[in-house]
Amino acid sequence: xxxxxxxxxxxxxLGSVYALVALGYTMVYGIINxxxxxxxxxxxxxxxxxxxxxxxxxxxGLPGWLLMLISLVAAIVVCAVLNFVIEKIAYRPxxxxxxxxxxxxxxxxxxxxxxxxxxIWKPNPxxxxxxxxxxxxxxxxxxxxxxxxxxLVVTALTLAGLMFLINxxxxxxxxxxTAENPRVAELMGVKPDVIISATFVIGAALAALAGVMxxxxxxxxxxxxxxxxxxxxxxxxxxxxxxxxxxxxxxGVLLGLIEALGAGYIGVLTGGVLGSQYQDIFAFIVLIxxxxxxxxxxxxxRVADRA
Amino acid sequence: xxxxxxxxNSPPSRAKLGVxxxxxxxxxxxxxxxxxxGNAWVRIIDTxxxxxxxxLGLNIVVxxxxxxxxxxxxFYAVGAYLFALVASPQLTDNFPAIAAMFPDGLHAPIxVVLPVGAALAGVVxxxxxAPTLKLRGDYLAIxxxxxxxxxxxxxxxxEQPYNITNGPRGIGQIDSLSLxxxxxxxxxxxxxxxxxxxTNYYYLFLALVVLGVVICYRLERSRIGRAWMAIREDExxxxxxxxxxxxxxxxxxxxxxxxxxxxxxxFASFQGFVSPESFSLHESVLIVAMVVLGGLGHIPGxxxxxxxxxxxxxxxxxxxxxxQAMTGGRxxxxxxxxxxxxxxxxxxxxxxxxxxxxAPEHGRSAPSQAPRSP
Numbered sequence: 001x002x003x004x005x006x007x008x009x010x011x012x013x014l015g016s017v018y019a020l021v022a023l024g025y026t027m028v029y030g031i032i033n034x035x036x037x038x039x040x041x042x043x044x045x046x047x048x049x050x051x052x053x054x055x056x057x058x059x060x061g062l063p064g065w066l067l068m069l070i071s072l073v074a075a076i077v078v079c080a081v082l083n084f085v086i087e088k089i090a091y092r093p094x095x096x097x098x099x100x101x102x103x104x105x106x107x108x109x110x111x112x113x114x115x116x117x118x119x120i121w122k123p124n125p126x127x128x129x130x131x132x133x134x135x136x137x138x139x140x141x142x143x144x145x146x147x148x149x150x151x152l153v154v155t156a157l158t159l160a161g162l163m164f165l166i167n168x169x170x171x172x173x174x175x176x177x178t179a180e181n182p183r184v185a186e187l188m189g190v191k192p193d194v195i196i197s198a199t200f201v202i203g204a205a206l207a208a209l210a211g212v213m214x215x216x217x218x219x220x221x222x223x224x225x226x227x228x229x230x231x232x233x234x235x236x237x238x239x240x241x242x243x244x245x246x247x248x249x250x251x252g253v254l255l256g257l258i259e260a261l262g263a264g265y266i267g268v269l270t271g272g273v274l275g276s277q278y279q280d281i282f283a284f285i286v287l288i289x290x291x292x293x294x295x296x297x298x299x300x301x302r303v304a305d306r307a
Numbered sequence: 308x309x310x311x312x313x314x315x316n317s318p319p320s321r322a323k324l325g326v327x328x329x330x331x332x333x334x335x336x337x338x339x340x341x342x343x344x345g346n347a348w349v350r351i352i353d354t355x356x357x358x359x360x361x362x363l364g365l366n367i368v369v370x371x372x373x374x375x376x377x378x379x380x381x382f383y384a385v386g387a388y389l390f391a392l393v394a395s396p397q398l399t400d401n402f403p404a405i406a407a408m409f410p411d412g413l414h415a416p417i418x419v420v421l422p423v424g425a426a427l428a429g430v431v432x433x434x435x436x437a438p439t440l441k442l443r444g445d446y447l448a449i450x451x452x453x454x455x456x457x458x459x460x461x462x463x464x465x466e467q468p469y470n471i472t473n474g475p476r477g478i479g480q481i482d483s484l485s486l487x488x489x490x491x492x493x494x495x496x497x498x499x500x501x502x503x504x505x506t507n508y509y510y511l512f513l514a515l516v517v518l519g520v521v522i523c524y525r526l527e528r529s530r531i532g533r534a535w536m537a538i539r540e541d542e543x544x545x546x547x548x549x550x551x552x553x554x555x556x557x558x559x560x561x562x563x564x565x566x567x568x569x570x571x572x573x574f575a576s577f578q579g580f581v582s583p584e585s586f587s588l589h590e591s592v593l594i595v596a597m598v599v600l601g602g603l604g605h606i607p608g609x610x611x612x613x614x615x616x617x618x619x620x621x622x623x624x625x626x627x628x629x630x631q632a633m634t635g636g637r638x639x640x641x642x643x644x645x646x647x648x649x650x651x652x653x654x655x656x657x658x659x660x661x662x663x664x665x666a667p668e669h670g671r672s673a674p675s676q677a678p679r680s681p
Binding site for chain 1: 369439444448454599600603641646648650660
């Protein structure tokens with residue numbers, strides 16, 4: 001039972017990170033039908049930026065939480081600018097090109113960012129400074145630390161804020177309209193280019209937030225760290241029904257839970273033949289199963305239909 | 308009636324035949340020239356030829372049938388590990404029962420392994436294809452990607468409880484190929500020319516690439532090829548025309564995977580060593596990039612794309628020694644190669660969204676818009 005609660009907590013924390021990244025994938029897909037392969041790398045850049053800022057300011061005597069906040073803001077700004085530029089240079093000129101063309105540039109951007117990060121930050125993994133108290137709280141035999149609690153709270157608040165943005169504000173309405181039909185939206189006075197840029201900027205901010213949380217939780221950063229969370233988050237987005245915001249959140253959390261519980265119990269279930277090193281394939285096995293039974297994902301279609 | 312169709316493919320003119328012969332001679336003597344500058348250059352060409360084979364196979368799936376496969380490298384891995392297992396000491400070292408059966412060690416001949424590898428990869432392709440038939444574009448992409456990762460995770464971890472793949476350390480001491488008693492790992496002297504191992508492999512790879520091109524060319528013009536393209540352009544319409552979309556999509560997966568399996572077998576014997584690292588998602592992405600950069604569904608384009616992405620960064624990295632010195636070693640050769648591939652993927656797509664040498668007759672070589680459900 002203790003294992004169960006512990007894995008539940010781990011799964012929720014992991015799932016929160018996936019959900020934040022998955023939202024970025026799903027919003028971009030909902031509007032321009034593009035799998036933004038570079039999204040995981042944006043997360044990595046966010047984590048690296050925050051690491052740099054936190055390390056540089058480490059001796060300034062500022063309290064840990066303030067340091068974390070400063071580094072988070074820096075990461076969000078850097079990522080937002082980065083994603084804005086990526087969209088402008090690599091995706092916008094290809095808006096009317098064959099569908100695979102922007103996908104290839106997205107993969108190119110992903111490889112480019114990873115390589116540049118490798119050149120700038122060197123390949124060795126770097127320990128992320130401990131900014132928040134690490135004393136764990138005990139919940140019925142399981143433990144949770146401040147960082148993890150913070151991750152859950154911040155994710156919940158961010159998701160609520162995003163829902164408000166999409167459903168209640170003018171920008172959100174314009175985004176939904178553009179997702180529904182860019183041409184008609186333009187006739188109604190929406191500027192699709194501005195809306196698409198805004199979508200990329202919001203997605204980047206979410207990815208930066210996820211990157212900082214991921215780094216703080218796992219305690220190390222590296223140029224290749226964006227790959228797996230990016231891949232899993234994409235899986236989560238598809239799992240929940242790509243283009244659908246609620247689906248991305250649900251998919252992310254479920255995926256995190258499946259992975260954590262799967263990794264916790266696979267050894268017991270298979271009598272020790274398969275160990276937790278197979279954690280990474282649960283996501284895909286579940287995904288294949290779900291898509292075979294329900295090809296459109298858990299929550300169906302697009303941002304405009306539901307959100 | 309058949310003649311009416313054939314009129315378009317009129318016998319090649321003299322000029323065309325001349326170009327063809329020149330190209331053939333050029334390809335035949337290319338390694339002999341390249342080896343004067345060192346075997347490393349021939350090695351680069353060999354690797355590029357393997358990528359051409361892979362790109363041709365993926366082109367069947369992505370280019371003809373329009374199914375975006377991001378896990379193609381899995382089939383390559385299947386072929387490579389098959390040969391690694393049956394032609395190296397890995398199994399006899401770890402399983403006494405097998406060692407007892409083959410007292411001289413396990414050395415399966417290439418004639419057996421090549422078709423078996425092709426068939427096995429084909430079957431794996433069908434297995435992957437079967438549950439994904441209902442999925443549309445992007446869902447298919449992620450499922451195939453996940454499949455590729457699953458295979459890689461298994462290759463990395465199948466050393467417990469039984470050591471089958473030797474985990475991340477990979478399998479070494481794989482036999483080299485020998486054809487008709489012609490051991491490809493040895494140096495041969497023919498008419499005063501010394502032919503090193505890499506050049507032997509060059510001729511084998513070249514022969515298989517030519518065979519692959521012929522197969523693809525014939526497929527493209529066959530009933531099957533036209534059906535694939537119909538599915539690519541509009542699946543519902545294709546179905547309405549009486550095309551069995553399910554079987555044909557499965558066939559595309561199977562055919563494409565076969566190419567991957569053959570390339571994998573060749574790769575294992577050429578390198579003499581395989582490890583899961585060679586079969587990462589990056590490889591799949593690279594192969595997709597080759598197909599799309601060259602020109603989706605157009606054989607010459609695909610070949611050019613593969614050669615360009617496989618060989619050019621390697622060539623440049625020999626030229627770029629000074630750059631490395633300038634940046635204090637931060638830009639080493641492999642980083643530079645990655646950087647160049649990334650820039651090529653972005654730059655070429657921006658300049659030529661339909662690829663370097665796109666198919667001429669089809670205005671739209673890929674579905675321009677994903678079908679959006681109402």
